[in-house]
Amino acid sequence: MGSIKVVVDRNKCISCGIAPAVCPEVFVLEGKNRVVDKYSKQTDNNISIGEVPEELRECVVNAANSCPVNAITVE
Numbered sequence: 001m002g003s004i005k006v007v008v009d010r011n012k013c014i015s016c017g018i019a020p021a022v023c024p025e026v027f028v029l030e031g032k033n034r035v036v037d038k039y040s041k042q043t044d045n046n047i048s049i050g051e052v053p054e055e056l057r058e059c060v061v062n063a064a065n066s067c068p069v070n071a072i073t074v075e
């Protein structure tokens with residue numbers, strides 16, 4: 001089963017809440033957006049890096065495309 005890498009630039013995030021609304025399986029607001037503990041590989045004040053199952057790609061991509069400041073990158 002494949003996985004995808006998700007990176008949230010928490011410095012760019014303006015805490016608009018769209019990412020957790022569009023894809024609550026992967027994102028949660030904790031001051032700013034971050035990858036949920038379940039999928040987080042590294043989260044600090046500046047960045048949140050996650051390893052997410054392939055099945056959630058569409059969810060993550062939708063959130064990334066909805067972010068007004070392009071703070072979410074999907075690899």
Ligand code: SF4
Pocket residue numbers: 008012013014015016017018019020032033063066067068069070071072
């Ligand atoms: S959509 Fe972008 S700016 Fe809004 S909470 Fe998510 S990462 Fe932050």
